[in-house]
Amino acid sequence: MRTTRLIALAATVILAACANQKEPAEQAVSKIEMSLDGVRADAQQYAADQLAAVDASVKRLKDKLAQQDYDGVVGGAPSVASEVDALKSTVATAKADAEATLAAAQSEWNDLNSSVPGMVEKLQARVDQISKSKKYPKGMDKAGFETAKSGFEALKTEWTEASGEFASGQAANAVRKARNAKSKAEELMTQLEAKA
Numbered sequence: 001m002r003t004t005r006l007i008a009l010a011a012t013v014i015l016a017a018c019a020n021q022k023e024p025a026e027q028a029v030s031k032i033e034m035s036l037d038g039v040r041a042d043a044q045q046y047a048a049d050q051l052a053a054v055d056a057s058v059k060r061l062k063d064k065l066a067q068q069d070y071d072g073v074v075g076g077a078p079s080v081a082s083e084v085d086a087l088k089s090t091v092a093t094a095k096a097d098a099e100a101t102l103a104a105a106q107s108e109w110n111d112l113n114s115s116v117p118g119m120v121e122k123l124q125a126r127v128d129q130i131s132k133s134k135k136y137p138k139g140m141d142k143a144g145f146e147t148a149k150s151g152f153e154a155l156k157t158e159w160t161e162a163s164g165e166f167a168s169g170q171a172a173n174a175v176r177k178a179r180n181a182k183s184k185a186e187e188l189m190t191q192l193e194a195k196a
Contacts, residue, residue: 127148
């Protein structure tokens, strides 16, 4: 009889201890989820793999909570919170790097955008002039001129694509294409003896 009472008393004490841990466990999971939600959108863009790992840790914690393993939740929460903090740090660094890269690309774009369109205009005038006069630059024949003309058309297409990409927010890709277009333009200016 006495043993039964002791078992009942022990069970009551254990249940009371579990009940005491329920609220802190729920609060810990809620706090972690709120913290993760605050960085989720940027994390999907800048640290998707790390986000997936953190999501898996949060899921394990929530599974423990659903199984009423409140001690396990309270014990595991600090580790998961640290993972969330590490994710936030990674995202902040990646976002700052991306913003710096974007700023550099925009600055370079401004330089390219101030020089390439003028070169395209001068090249167009020179191509038109050569087409009418049939007087080819030194060392160039009709076939060479046609090749240069095709290169000029490709250059205009590339510049148009670069402008479109820049307008749609793809500054890094736009700058790569614009650099290439400028290089082609400089080469054609020399070949066609266009005045700078």
